[in-house]
Amino acid sequence: xxxxxxxxxxxxxxxxxxxxxxxxxxxxxxxxxxxxxxxxxxxxxxxxxxxxxxxxxxxxxxxxxxxxxxxxxxxxxxxxxxxxxxxxxxxxxxxxxxxxxxxxxxxxxxxxxxxxxxxxxxxxxxxxxxxxxxxxxxxxxxxxxxxxxxxxxxxxxxxxxxxxxxxxxxxxxxxxxxxxxxxxxxxxxxxxxxxxxxxxxxxxxxxxxxxxxxxxxxxxxxxxxxxxxxxxxxxxxxxxxxxxxxxxxxxxxxxxxxxxxxxxxxxxxxxxxxxxxxxxxxxxxxxxxxxxxxxxxxxxxxxxxxxxxxxxxxxxxxxxxxxxxxxxxxxxxxxxxxxxxxxxxxxxxxxxxxxxxxxxxxxxxxxxxxxxxxxxxxxxxxxxxxxxxxxxxxxxxxxxxxxxxxxxxxxxxxxxxxxxxxxxxxxxxxxxxxxxxxx
Numbered sequence: 390x391x392x393x394x395x396x397x398x399x400x401x402x403x404x405x406x407x408x409x410x411x412x413x414x415x416x417x418x419x420x421x422x423x424x425x426x427x428x429x430x431x432x433x434x435x436x437x438x439x440x441x442x443x444x445x446x447x448x449x450x451x452x453x454x455x456x457x458x459x460x461x462x463x464x465x466x467x468x469x470x471x472x473x474x475x476x477x478x479x480x481x482x483x484x485x486x487x488x489x490x491x492x493x494x495x496x497x498x499x500x501x502x503x504x505x506x507x508x509x510x511x512x513x514x515x516x517x518x519x520x521x522x523x524x525x526x527x528x529x530x531x532x533x534x535x536x537x538x539x540x541x542x543x544x545x546x547x548x549x550x551x552x553x554x555x556x557x558x559x560x561x562x563x564x565x566x567x568x569x570x571x572x573x574x575x576x577x578x579x580x581x582x583x584x585x586x587x588x589x590x591x592x593x594x595x596x597x598x599x600x601x602x603x604x605x606x607x608x609x610x611x612x613x614x615x616x617x618x619x620x621x622x623x624x625x626x627x628x629x630x631x632x633x634x635x636x637x638x639x640x641x642x643x644x645x646x647x648x649x650x651x652x653x654x655x656x657x658x659x660x661x662x663x664x665x666x667x668x669x670x671x672x673x674x675x676x677x678x679x680x681x682x683x684x685x686x687x688x689x690x691x692x693x694x695x696x697x698x699x700x701x702x703x704x705x706x707x708x709x710x711x712x713x714x715x716x717x718x719x720x721x722x723x724x725x726x727x728x729x730x731x732x733x734x735x736x737x738x739x740x741x742x743x744x745x746x747x748x749x750x751x752x753x754x755x756x757x758x759x760x761x762x763x764x765x766x767x768x769x770x771x772x773x774x775x776x777x778x779x780x781x782x783x784x785x786x787x788x789x790x791x792x793x794x795x796x797x798x799x800x801x802x803x804x805x806x807x808x809x810x811x812x813x814x815x816x817x818x819x820x821x822x823x824x825x826x827x828x
Contacts, residue, residue, distance in 0.1 A: 420447065420503050420511040427497070427518040432590050435491070435520065436483045437468070437499060443476055445507035450480035457496040474506070489593030492610040493522035494542065494578045522580065522591065534559045535566060535573035543581040543619065554581055554619070554628075561629040562636060565663045570720035571640045571727060575612075577632070581619040588618050607631040612638055626665050633660035641731045651730045654690035657704055658711030671705035675759070678702050684761055687752040691736060710751070713758050718744060 424440040437452045450470040457463050470480035480501070497518040503511040521527075525544040530551045532539055539562065541555045558579055566572045582588035585604055592605055607627040608616045615631045617624060637659050641651050661667055678684050685699060685706055694703050715723050722743055729739040737747040746754070756764060 419443065420505055420509060422501065422503065422511060422513050425501065425513060425516060427499070427516075429518075429520060429523070431493070431522045431524055432486055432488050432490070434483050434485050435497070436481060437470075437501075438479065438481045439501050439513070441478050441480060441503055443505045443507075443509075445505040445509070446474040446476060447472065447478050447480075447503060447505050448474050449504040450478075450482075451502050452480075452482050453500055453502065454484075455498040456491070457498060487594070488590060489610075491520050492614050492616070493520065493527075493580050493591060494614055495520040495611070524590070525587070527580070530555050532559055534562050536575075537573040538576045539573070539579070540576065541579045541581060545583050554579070554624075557625050557628050558632060561632045561663070564629065565633050565636055565659075568663060568720065569659060569715060570724040571636055573636050573639070575639050577635055578614045579617055579628070579632075580614065581617045583620050585618060585620075588616060591616055609634045609638070612642065629664045630660045633663040637727065641727050643731050643733055650733055651727070652691040652736050653693050654687065654703075654707040654710050655726075655730075657693075658707035658709075661704060661708040662711045662715065667705075667708055670701055671708060673705075674702040675705040675709060678706075679759060679761055682761065684756060684759070684764075686764065687755065688748050706755075709759060710755055713755055714744075714751075 420441060420443045422439055422441050424438070426438055428436045428438065437454075439450070439452075441447050441450065450472055451467055452470070453465070453467045455463055455465050466484075468482040468484060470482045472478050472480050480503075497520055498515055499518070500515045501511075501513045503513075527542040527544050528548070528551055529540055529542045530548070531541075532555055539555065539558050541551055541558060543551050543554060558577075562573050562577075580591070582591070588605060589600065591610075592608065594600070595603075604618070604621075605616075606618050606621050606623065607630065609631050610616050613635065615628075615635055617627060617631070621627065634656065637651070637656065643650060661671070675684075685694065685703060687710065690703060690706060690710070694700060711723075714726075726739060726743040729742050734742065740751055741747045744751075752764060756762070
């Protein structure tokens with residue numbers, strides 16, 4: 390063999406060794422993951438944990454999390470584990486929770502992204518975890534309704550109780566579909582708590598004074614989940630009210646504009662219109678306003694009033710507004726109005742596109758329907774949208790007004806009202822509260 394051929398053979402050998410060695414080096418520094426899991430304690434924490442190994446020190450581990458609450462209710466976060474670099478580590482990230490931060494039944498999707506000192510990365514497969522209220526042994530029951538499903542969760546009672554609550558929930562959605570035309574288009578959940586104290590831990594903290602004087606009967610806590618106080622005597626009416634919010638919000642949510650865009654009078658009015666009965670303090674408040682010529686203008690009803698003495702009247706007028714529109718112009722028009730709002734149309738334009746008249750025209754018509762004299766000039770809005778309302782107990786019911794005023798609906802006892810929170814990533818959250826003074 391010539392010196393040239395010997396040199397070429399030696400060079401070829403070196404190249405072969407280099408090519409074979411390169412994959413071995415990459416394989417030696419690869420990251421492997423195992424034992425990925427989630428632990429949680431209700432209203433306290435969610436903890437993500439994973440075991441990692443590599444021939445090169447692992448330097449970074451980040452968990453990416455999606456909290457899914459319906460088609461448009463998605464919140465994405467990430468958390469970086471505090472680790473000491475090493476070849477065999479356990480990465481842990483803990484999210485501390487405050488009361489009401491995560492609703493029971495929230496679907497959580499997550500994955501880890503890992504890096505080592507050799508510059509290699511590993512992205513794990515996406516995993517799923519359903520956030521539980523682990524304080525209680527919940528049972529569940531599901532039924533199809535509309536285009537979606539209804540699931541109730543309960544504890545401390547037999548299956549007959551769960552079936553009854555499920556039947557009421559399905560009936561509430563069917564009633565809304567029959568009367569208004571809007572239907573459930575997703576999977577909905579109801580978590581039923583036996584006592585006030587049991588339910589408090591699932592609700593955001595609103596201060597000692599509020600919690601001492603108000604009892605939450607029900608809350609639409611995210612776009613697909615309602616919390617209910619099952620021990621209350623009016624739980625059926627609350628179910629009809631809150632599920633109406635859920636169905637209407639799902640039907641009108643526009644992810645491009647960031648949530649629900651319907652005015653407060655339509656949102657609350659539809660829920661009250663779908664109730665089994667409307668308590669007399671609401672209608673009595675409207676009768677008193679008629680006698681004093683103090684009806685709130687439709688324009689001002691776009692947000693819950695800031696004045697506590699007008700809150701009950703607001704709900705009463707909202708009920709009559711929806712009752713008037715739906716029964717005079719039909720549910721097809723109401724569906725068209727909701728669809729118009731879903732596209733992000735302003736209130737005045739949405740009314741004109743649907744009915745041919747705007748806010749002022751509706752104000753004139755509802756005054757005539759209720760028996761009030763024509764308004765001389767529109768009133769200014771009472772408060773910006775998203776105001777937090779502090780309700781007060783209803784005044785004593787007054788005698789019905791005379792004239793063409795519509796009769797009060799059935800029902801008795803203290804009223805329950807919804808109060809509006811500021812908009813969040815999940816849209817507007819609503820909760821039903823009983824106006825009860827602390828003992």
